[in-house]
Amino acid sequence: MQPPRRKRDLVASATQVDFPALAIATARVPVLLPYPFVGPFDYRVPAGMAVAPGDVVRVPLNRREEFGVVWDGAADGSVGDNRLRPIIAKIDAPPMRPDVRALVDWIASYTLAPPGDVLAMALRVNALQPEPPRTGWQIAPDPPASRLTEARQKILATLADGPLGGAALVAASGVSSAVIRGMADAGWLIPVTIATPAAFAPPDPDHPGPILSPAQTVASAQLRDAVQSRTFSVSLLEGVTGSGKTEVYMEAIAQALRQGRQTLVLLPEIALSAQFLARFTARFGVAPAVWHSNLSPRIRRRTWRAVAAGDALVVVGARSALFLPFPDLGLVVVDEEHETAFKQEDGVVYHARDMAIVRARLCSAAAVLVSATPSLESLTNVEAGRYAHVHLPDRHGGATMPEIALVDLRTDMPERGHFLAPSLVAEIHTTLARGEQAMLFLNRRGYAPLTLCRACGHRMQCPNCTAWLVEHRARKLLQCHHCGHNVPIPPACPECSASHSLTPVGPGVERITEEAAATFPDARVLVMASDTLIGPDAAAAAASRIEAREIDLIIGTQIVAKGWHFPHLTLVGVVDADLGLAGGDLRAAERTVQLLHQVAGRAGRADAPGRVLLQTFSPEHKVMQALLSGDFSRFMQSEAAERRPGNWPPFGRLAALIVSADSADAADRAASELGRAAPALDGVTVLGPAPAPLSILRGRHRRRLLLKTRRDIAVQPVLRAWLDAVPTRRDVRVDVDVDPVSFL
Ligand code: ADP
Ligand code: ZN
Numbered sequence: 001m002q003p004p005r006r007k008r009d010l011v012a013s014a015t016q017v018d019f020p021a022l023a024i025a026t027a028r029v030p031v032l033l034p035y036p037f038v039g040p041f042d043y044r045v046p047a048g049m050a051v052a053p054g055d056v057v058r059v060p061l062n063r064r065e066e067f068g069v070v071w072d073g074a075a076d077g078s079v080g081d082n083r084l085r086p087i088i089a090k091i092d093a094p095p096m097r098p099d100v101r102a103l104v105d106w107i108a109s110y111t112l113a114p115p116g117d118v119l120a121m122a123l124r125v126n127a128l129q130p131e132p133p134r135t136g137w138q139i140a141p142d143p144p145a146s147r148l149t150e151a152r153q154k155i156l157a158t159l160a161d162g163p164l165g166g167a168a169l170v171a172a173s174g175v176s177s178a179v180i181r182g183m184a185d186a187g188w189l190i191p192v193t194i195a196t197p198a199a200f201a202p203p204d205p206d207h208p209g210p211i212l213s214p215a216q217t218v219a220s221a222q223l224r225d226a227v228q229s230r231t232f233s234v235s236l237l238e239g240v241t242g243s244g245k246t247e248v249y250m251e252a253i254a255q256a257l258r259q260g261r262q263t264l265v266l267l268p269e270i271a272l273s274a275q276f277l278a279r280f281t282a283r284f285g286v287a288p289a290v291w292h293s294n295l296s297p298r299i300r301r302r303t304w305r306a307v308a309a310g311d312a313l314v315v316v317g318a319r320s321a322l323f324l325p326f327p328d329l330g331l332v333v334v335d336e337e338h339e340t341a342f343k344q345e346d347g348v349v350y351h352a353r354d355m356a357i358v359r360a361r362l363c364s365a366a367a368v369l370v371s372a373t374p375s376l377e378s379l380t381n382v383e384a385g386r387y388a389h390v391h392l393p394d395r396h397g398g399a400t401m402p403e404i405a406l407v408d409l410r411t412d413m414p415e416r417g418h419f420l421a422p423s424l425v426a427e428i429h430t431t432l433a434r435g436e437q438a439m440l441f442l443n444r445r446g447y448a449p450l451t452l453c454r455a456c457g458h459r460m461q462c463p464n465c466t467a468w469l470v471e472h473r474a475r476k477l478l479q480c481h482h483c484g485h486n487v488p489i490p491p492a493c494p495e496c497s498a499s500h501s502l503t504p505v506g507p508g509v510e511r512i513t514e515e516a517a518a519t520f521p522d523a524r525v526l527v528m529a530s531d532t533l534i535g536p537d538a539a540a541a542a543a544s545r546i547e548a549r550e551i552d553l554i555i556g557t558q559i560v561a562k563g564w565h566f567p568h569l570t571l572v573g574v575v576d577a578d579l580g581l582a583g584g585d586l587r588a589a590e591r592t593v594q595l596l597h598q599v600a601g602r603a604g605r606a607d608a609p610g611r612v613l614l615q616t617f618s619p620e621h622k623v624m625q626a627l628l629s630g631d632f633s634r635f636m637q638s639e640a641a642e643r644r645p646g647n648w649p650p651f652g653r654l655a656a657l658i659v660s661a662d663s664a665d666a667a668d669r670a671a672s673e674l675g676r677a678a679p680a681l682d683g684v685t686v687l688g689p690a691p692a693p694l695s696i697l698r699g700r701h702r703r704r705l706l707l708k709t710r711r712d713i714a715v716q717p718v719l720r721a722w723l724d725a726v727p728t729r730r731d732v733r734v735d736v737d738v739d740p741v742s743f744l
Pocket of ligand 2: 462463464465467480481482483484485698
């Protein structure tokens with residue numbers, strides 16, 4: 001509402017209550033629409049309708065009707081009363097909560113994304129319509145007295161225990177739905193509404209859990225206190241892989257449950273949820289609610305409503321779960337907080353870990369970040385006293401950390417055309433002979449990352465991107481991993497027409513699988529890659545085959561690195577430990593250590609000790625040395641020492657501008673224009689413009705500029721002023737990435 005400007009208005013508004021007609025004339029509210037406009041639009045509230053911020057409404061937009069949300073703050077008033085269009089209807093749905101609206105505003109202003117684009121993410125999780133009642137069949141109270149066929153008798157027998165939904169009835173009786181309809185028409189069956197199953201039984205915090213070790217007891221007490229206080233706080237739970245971090249944060253969840261408050265657990269990879277669900281169920285007696293983008297509309301709606309009603313007390317989910325309507329959120333856990341998968345790279349570019357902390361603050365909840373190898377950002381926040389530190393130094397139950405060794409590929413050379421060094425091969429043989437499991441890790445999908453013509457040297461490149469095409473031999477394709485473009489593997493070189501001259505260069509998991517099959521012919525091999533294991537169910541099935549020891553050798557991409565617990569896995573071989581170190585990424589070393597430590601942590605988690613072999617061409621590299629010594633904290637101190645002097649994150653702030661256009665010229669022109677308008681402020685540096693490493697992506701030419709500021713300077717106002725100073729061009733896009741984690 002706008003403050004009254006003059007005394008007379010004050011009088012008028014005080015008496016409005018007696019003159020409803022007056023109130024109607026001025027009843028306008030801001031409505032935010034899920035589109036990239038600069039802000040909400042004003043709409044008129046028609047007579048007889050009352051709306052409040054958060055209400056979901058249907059409004060006219062141009063010639064269409066759209067859903068929007070009545071927003072906070074004053075109407076902007078720029079459109080005259082006479083041209084103001086009315087709200088069509090208020091939707092009968094739970095209003096968007098104030099903390100969710102505040103989160104939307106916060107993300108928009110932090111990332112410089114249009115608020116409507118952020119609202120669109122929040123509305124996508126929103127289940128606007130209530131779940132339609134499920135109908136089913138029951139036996140009519142006074143059935144006709146005619147004779148029954150065998151099929152009809154089966155239906156009656158199946159329904160003797162109570163009503164069933166149509167599909168369930170077909171499945172249980174083995175009789176077709178035509179028979180059911182026929183029986184209904186003949187008066188044997190009547191339709192009934194079936195109660196929705198109570199899918200969200202409350203987890204029991206006092207369900208017996210494991211007996212915690214002394215270190216775990218101390219750690220869980222710290223987290224419990226943080227939850228108990230009902231105030232915002234952030235704790236970093238750091239502990240080596242297998243130290244029992246999950247068991248410890250379960251105690252924080254138990255505390256939230258005792259207080260009747262809700263918990264959100266964010267996982268970087270929803271494929272991981274299967275093992276989490278099993279652990280959770282063991283601890284609390286029932287499974288938590290699950291949230292991710294592949295839920296069926298029915299489950300989605302039911303889950304959303306259960307969260308809004310406070311019935312779903314614990315939700316485990318992917319990034320988008322941040323926008324769920326928790327009425328009383330007491331705890332937010334971000335597991336594997338160092339994972340870059342938490343950064344959403346397309347659409348609204350935001351970091352779900354950081355926004356989880358914002359959400360926790362808006363709800364006066366405790367946030368717990370969990371990792372064996374925390375990000376330098378979080379460690380620095382601990383050092384500065386902004387985050388509490390909760391530490392588990394040892395593996396649980398006397399399991400030892402795996403022994404790590406380097407395989408020097410310069411001297412311990414694989415056979416020609418092979419990728420596994422003799423020492424690694426020997427170690428796998430020994431492991432398999434002992435009846436234990438081994439894992440080979442290579443963070444690259446497909447058969448080979450490059451295809452080269454032996455006759456003319458031509459390299460198979462994507463026509464739309466600055467990238468090589470990756471061979472996927474099983475699918476007989478060459479595919480671009482950036483835009484998805486693919487072509488059948490050509491029989492001859494497209495450049496020089498030489499036939500049978502195209503040769504794969506380098507390995508992907510598919511090629512390693514081929515080598516493993518030849519080298520370990522008796523081993524039962526399972527490949528785990530994001531393009532072969534799609535969705536949590538496939539991952540869960542794979543995990544249970546591994547646990548049941550139906551598999552001897554696991555070969556996988558980064559999906560196998562995550563928090564899996566495979567008790568019989570004792571050997572991990574990293575095929576190419578140098579893979580992540582190429583390129584000029586600020587965090588390349590940090591990330592490689594995190595990833596490889598994580599992979600290594602899969603080995604020897606139970607009784608048998610684990611062993612890890614890292615194949616590398618540069619054994620002396622600080623990353624290999626850090627992994628060898630296991631001294632993660634010393635490595636992170638050296639990272640900090642390298643980044644501090646130049647004000648690199650987390651000691652300064654970064655934002656990237658990515659300029660893209662259909663032609664190289666237009667991209668260059670726009671990028672240099674931005675470069676010339678770069679802010680000249682103390683403590684602010686602009687790097688670039690420079691061609692992006694992926695200088696062409698999906699046919700668009702890309703240039704990058706990087707804004708670097710001292711930590712005490714907020715980048716958003718600087719960015720806004722900078723972008724405002726340069727006219728927008730229709731043929732050019734400028735994408736903003738605040739706190740970039742990818743520099744492609
Ligand atoms: P992290 O998350 O730190 O990698 P987990 O929580 O997965 O470690 O624990 C590793 C293994 O040890 C799991 O199988 C877990 O069930 C078991 N574990 C941890 N703490 C206990 C405990 N106090 N009692 C029994 N088992 C435990
Ligand atoms: Zn491409």
